[in-house]
Amino acid sequence: MAKRVVILGGGVAGISAAVQAVQRGWQPVVLERTPHLGGRARSFFDKSLGCILDNGQHALSASYNETLSLLKTLNATDLIRWQRGLDILYRFEGQRTFRMKSMPLPAPLHFLLPLLLKAPLTRPDRRFLWHFGKKLPFSRGEDLRDLTVSQWLAQAGNAPFLQNLLWEPLTLATLNTPLHQASAELLFTVLQQAFLSAHSRSGLGIPAAGLSGLFGDPATAFLAEKNAIIRLSTAAKALIGDSGQVKGIKTRSGEEIFGDAVISTLPHHALAAVLGESPVAGAVSLNLDQLRDSPILTIYLKLSAPLPGPFPAALVASPLQWLFESSGETANLYAGVISDAREFLGQSRESILNMVVREIRRFYGLNLTPMLAGFKLIAEKRATILQTPATNRLRPGVKTPLRGFFLAGDWVHTGLPATIESAVLSGRLAVEALADL
Numbered sequence: 001m002a003k004r005v006v007i008l009g010g011g012v013a014g015i016s017a018a019v020q021a022v023q024r025g026w027q028p029v030v031l032e033r034t035p036h037l038g039g040r041a042r043s044f045f046d047k048s049l050g051c052i053l054d055n056g057q058h059a060l061s062a063s064y065n066e067t068l069s070l071l072k073t074l075n076a077t078d079l080i081r082w083q084r085g086l087d088i089l090y091r092f093e094g095q096r097t098f099r100m101k102s103m104p105l106p107a108p109l110h111f112l113l114p115l116l117l118k119a120p121l122t123r124p125d126r127r128f129l130w131h132f133g134k135k136l137p138f139s140r141g142e143d144l145r146d147l148t149v150s151q152w153l154a155q156a157g158n159a160p161f162l163q164n165l166l167w168e169p170l171t172l173a174t175l176n177t178p179l180h181q182a183s184a185e186l187l188f189t190v191l192q193q194a195f196l197s198a199h200s201r202s203g204l205g206i207p208a209a210g211l212s213g214l215f216g217d218p219a220t221a222f223l224a225e226k227n228a229i230i231r232l233s234t235a236a237k238a239l240i241g242d243s244g245q246v247k248g249i250k251t252r253s254g255e256e257i258f259g260d261a262v263i264s265t266l267p268h269h270a271l272a273a274v275l276g277e278s279p280v281a282g283a284v285s286l287n288l289d290q291l292r293d294s295p296i297l298t299i300y301l302k303l304s305a306p307l308p309g310p311f312p313a314a315l316v317a318s319p320l321q322w323l324f325e326s327s328g329e330t331a332n333l334y335a336g337v338i339s340d341a342r343e344f345l346g347q348s349r350e351s352i353l354n355m356v357v358r359e360i361r362r363f364y365g366l367n368l369t370p371m372l373a374g375f376k377l378i379a380e381k382r383a384t385i386l387q388t389p390a391t392n393r394l395r396p397g398v399k400t401p402l403r404g405f406f407l408a409g410d411w412v413h414t415g416l417p418a419t420i421e422s423a424v425l426s427g428r429l430a431v432e433a434l435a436d437l
């Protein structure tokens with residue numbers, strides 16, 4: 001008989017689990033607290049700027065196999081603008097630039113050579129990079145388990161300029177965690193996937209339509225057609241079950257929904273609340289209270305004239321870490337991104353705008369104020385978990401000690417940083433674990 005599986009949360013992980021479930025001929029029942037699917041990867045119409053905005057700028061990597069496969073199923077691959085290989089413009093104070101374009105060469109030469117030949121590096125930087133790049137393919141992630149990125153680089157004899165040019169932008173963009181806290185093992189995984197494989201897998205993909213056009217909307221249509229049940233504006237409150245066997249979920253409005261199994265794709269804090277209300281969870285301890293979140297601030301700028309490209313641009317040693325150009329229909333719309341934005345959360349709009357105006361003057365030599373037609377700040381306080389060696393060890397797998405209860409979500413242990421790719425993979429792994437029962 002077809003399994004009925006209750007999926008808590010309709011973000012990317014919930015969508016992935018539901019798609020995997022219907023592909024096995026099961027019936028998923030997706031419970032989502034908000035009125036839409038998509039979770040932390042969604043878009044909305046912003047009245048003040050008069051256009052569709054994402055809840056924060058996202059970039060995908062051509063190495064995201066799981067995500068690409070999901071988007072193919074949802075018929076949404078055309079909604080991404082892909083680079084052919086990595087192509088980033090580094091901007092330095094005073095308008096100097098360096099365009100990092102990977103070369104069609106075997107890894108790791110495809111990204112080492114452009115850096116060694118064209119980047120404004122000192123001799124010690126080049127020497128470090130050459131030796132580090134040569135050793136990288138023979139390194140093992142597990143040897144880095146207890147190290148932060150700073151410790152790893154210090155052990156390898158890092159040169160300071162490379163820290164600003166390479167390690168800081170890369171670590172913040174992929175782990176949303178500062179170098180002195182970030183897990184070296186996870187950064188190694190990023191390097192392995194994006195830089196130690198083919199040149200074609202090193203490029204970025206920028207969503208060309210809003211994120212909801214990529215995930216939430218096509219998933220809603222696909223799942224509805226396959227007779228999945230999607231319950232929006234429905235929040236899970238507590239697990240139902242007995243003797244350690246989970247049988248369903250009680251919602252906050254008191255409704256009871258039963259299934260053969262429950263897959264939680266909730267963020268860790270929402271899962272902790274549900275487990276706290278669930279007698280069946282008993283003494284199950286996932287140490288969720290030890291996980292911490294890290295914010296991302298996106299600053300949308302609508303301008304009356306274009307900024308000099310190309311994009312994305314990494315502003316070296318600037319608090320305004322990245323600038324992206326919107327690839328949607330709105331002209332001259334840009335997104336400034338600040339990862340690990342803890343120090344900005346308490347600041348006023350004015351003070352953040354002043355910082356942006358100052359940085360645009362420093363890096364582009366332009367006065368932003370007369371060009372500014374609109375400005376929108378989006379602070380996602382719980383953008384991702386803080387990804388340290390300690391928190392990486394705490395991430396639970398998809399199986400739990402409770403029978404019929406599985407976990408997914410970007411933050412569970414997938415071996416990947418907490419990203420869209422991890423969320424999609426976790427959904428598949430949870431469904432596979434359930435199928436194995």
Ligand SMILES: Cc1cc2nc3c(=O)[nH]c(=O)nc-3n(C[C@H](O)[C@H](O)[C@H](O)COP(=O)(O)OP(=O)(O)OC[C@H]3O[C@@H](n4cnc5c(N)ncnc54)[C@H](O)[C@@H]3O)c2cc1C
Binds near residue numbers: 039057058236410
């Ligand atoms: C600003 C920003 C920028 C980012 N940039 C990138 C990027 O460039 N590249 C990248 O790969 N990743 C990026 N990420 C991370 C990426 O968005 C997440 O990893 C991914 O969306 C997480 O998906 P998820 O399904 O695991 O979690 P979520 O999207 O959080 O989904 C969980 C869902 O559960 C719902 N929910 C919560 N409580 C309940 C309840 N009690 N009952 C029912 N439903 C509930 C929530 O509403 C939510 O929809 C970024 C994130 C942010 C915020």
